[in-house]
Amino acid sequence: MHPNHNPASREDICIDDDAELTGQNAHGDSVSAEEIARFGAIAREWWDPAGPMRPLHAMNPLRIGWIDRHLPLRSRKQARLRVLDLGCGAGLASEALAQAGHDVLGMDAAAEGIAAARRHLEQHPLPSAAGSLTYRVGSAETLVTEGEMFDAVVALEIIEHVTDPVAFMRMLAELVRPGGNVFVSTMNRTVRAFAFAKIGAEYVMRLLPVGTHDWKKFVTPAEMAGYGRQAGLRLDDMAGMTPDLFGNSWRESRDLGVNYIAAFSRS
Numbered sequence: 001m002h003p004n005h006n007p008a009s010r011e012d013i014c015i016d017d018d019a020e021l022t023g024q025n026a027h028g029d030s031v032s033a034e035e036i037a038r039f040g041a042i043a044r045e046w047w048d049p050a051g052p053m054r055p056l057h058a059m060n061p062l063r064i065g066w067i068d069r070h071l072p073l074r075s076r077k078q079a080r081l082r083v084l085d086l087g088c089g090a091g092l093a094s095e096a097l098a099q100a101g102h103d104v105l106g107m108d109a110a111a112e113g114i115a116a117a118r119r120h121l122e123q124h125p126l127p128s129a130a131g132s133l134t135y136r137v138g139s140a141e142t143l144v145t146e147g148e149m150f151d152a153v154v155a156l157e158i159i160e161h162v163t164d165p166v167a168f169m170r171m172l173a174e175l176v177r178p179g180g181n182v183f184v185s186t187m188n189r190t191v192r193a194f195a196f197a198k199i200g201a202e203y204v205m206r207l208l209p210v211g212t213h214d215w216k217k218f219v220t221p222a223e224m225a226g227y228g229r230q231a232g233l234r235l236d237d238m239a240g241m242t243p244d245l246f247g248n249s250w251r252e253s254r255d256l257g258v259n260y261i262a263a264f265s266r267s
């Protein structure tokens with residue numbers, strides 16, 4: 001096991017766990033208790049590539065490659081880049097980012113998701129050439145209060161699950177150092193996205209429990225750009241993420257109509 005990949009001590013888990021915190025704002029205003037409970041309930045199946053998180057498994061190589069390509073050369077040359085994966089779930093992107101050589105903090109408000117992430121890391125240690133990877137239960141509010149700063153902040157498929165996307169983007173901006181990058185992926189509020197995420201994934205394929213997605217909370221690319229502007233971030237690029245017919249492999253595209261990813265930088 002890599003020296004930095006120490007499994008969390010019981011004490012860490014107790015400090016970070018939110019056992020006695022039960023209200024909607026237990027972690028902070030961005031957290032919807034209902035959403036967190038929904039993801040917590042499927043945490044044990046998270047790493048099953050044919051399970052409820054199948055689309056995230058299939059799109060992971062594309063989004064990690066895209067993020068890595070959009071990190072400025074200066075940052076990539078830096079010996080160790082500090083990356084926050086916010087809303088990391090059980091760590092699909094966190095592990096891949098650490099394998100790409102970054103020092104990663106994976107954070108999620110769902111304690112069950114973090115427990116599954118820690119379990120997976122213990123059972124599948126990263127190669128020695130990888131960066132470090134630690135996990136924490138919590139939300140952006142916690143890190144902002146602590147004055148934490150990262151070279152890059154990654155928030156994949158989470159903005160459509162928070163209570164206030166503008167406030168959420170502001171926190172992402174606060175958590176990245178000047179010159180650093182923020183990456184956000186989400187679903188567009190289109191009829192096609194409704195058909196794909198609600199009807200397809202929840203009702204037809206029964207991958208996800210009904211109610212996992214609230215179409216009204218999907219974010220159009222124009223809204224995404226606006227949220228970034230309001231947070232003081234510059235939009236560098238956006239790309240569509242498009243699955244093949246069977247959803248097994250995803251490619252970058254110009255189609256922002258369903259899934260897309262955006263790169264911002266902080267001046």
Ligand SMILES: C[S@@+](CC[C@H](N)C(=O)[O-])C[C@H]1O[C@@H](n2cnc3c(N)ncnc32)[C@H](O)[C@@H]1O
Pocket residue numbers: 030031032035036039040056086087088089090092093107108109110113138139140155156157158161162163
């Ligand atoms: C659809 S999953 C995406 C997981 C991961 N980012 C990925 O794409 O592989 C959304 C995750 O965000 C977490 N989440 C939702 N709102 C959150 C918040 N305000 N703070 C931290 N985590 C949150 C949920 O618990 C869930 O694990």
